[in-house]
Amino acid sequence: xxxxxxxxxxxxxxxxxxxxxxxxxxxxxxxxxxxxxxxxxxxxxxxxxxxxxxxxxxxxxxxxxxxxxxxxxxxxxxxxxxxxxxxxxxxxxxxxxxxxxxxxxxxxxxxx
Amino acid sequence: xxxxxxxxxxxxxxxxxxxxxxxxxxxxxxxxxxxxxxxxxxxxxxxxxxxxxxxxxxxxxxxxxxxxxxxxxxxxxxxxxxxxxxxxxxxxxxxxxxxxxxxxxxxxxxxxxx
Numbered sequence: 187x188x189x190x191x192x193x194x195x196x197x198x199x200x201x202x203x204x205x206x207x208x209x210x211x212x213x214x215x216x217x218x219x220x221x222x223x224x225x226x227x228x229x230x231x232x233x234x235x236x237x238x239x240x241x242x243x244x245x246x247x248x249x250x251x252x253x254x255x256x257x258x259x260x261x262x263x264x265x266x267x268x269x270x271x272x273x274x275x276x277x278x279x280x281x282x283x284x285x286x287x288x289x290x291x292x293x294x295x296x297x298x
Numbered sequence: 299x300x301x302x303x304x305x306x307x308x309x310x311x312x313x314x315x316x317x318x319x320x321x322x323x324x325x326x327x328x329x330x331x332x333x334x335x336x337x338x339x340x341x342x343x344x345x346x347x348x349x350x351x352x353x354x355x356x357x358x359x360x361x362x363x364x365x366x367x368x369x370x371x372x373x374x375x376x377x378x379x380x381x382x383x384x385x386x387x388x389x390x391x392x393x394x395x396x397x398x399x400x401x402x403x404x405x406x407x408x409x410x411x412x
Contacts, residue, residue, distance in 0.1 A: 192340075229403025231403070288340035
């Protein structure tokens with residue numbers, strides 16, 4: 187029973203274009219949603235988060251959108267750069283114990 | 299600079315052996331976590347600790363144990379390694395005062411059980 191799902195294992199985007207990574211969840215008790223970025227042979231690093239009471243959060247080229255009625259969030263990267271090539275994990279935090287539930291990840295490839 | 303380090307980075311062992319993966323952080327964070335990452339599963343929580351002498355089981359704790367005798371270290375022990383425990387293991391820490399849910403990860407330990 188996966189509570190956080192990233193249905194696209196990989197995504198290929200042209201440099202300079204917009205990258206959109208998607209994430210679906212099932213549990214309405216999540217209070218925060220986070221995106222982490224992971225390069226090969228490194229640990230994940232925090233990228234951006236959004237509270238469940240917001241619908242948008244922006245940080246430079248990165249914007250996360252939350253649609254609570256659809257239980258869906260997305261990460262937009264504009265414009266996409268070669269250094270954005272990485273695996274992106276969506277994670278959700280339980281408000282009861284603050285534990286993170288992770289999606290399986292989406293590998294983003296930025297083509298020159 | 300403060301950091302979190304894991305050792306060994308790579309380990310090959312045999313079924314039935316005891317293995318310990320080390321995790322050391324210099325941020326003085328109270329919260330420490332062990333995850334495993336497997337293809338198609340994302341990160342799954344093994345054990346976690348909110349302070350010295352505190353340990354808790356996560357989602358996939360069977361076959362693993364941890365101990366927290368000081369703030370800096372949370373070693374993960376596989377009492378009798380099994381092939382199903384072949385995975386990449388990540389240690390993480392947080393102080394609970396930063397962004398909600400923000401964890402700081404080590405570089406990972408790749409374990410192969412033959």
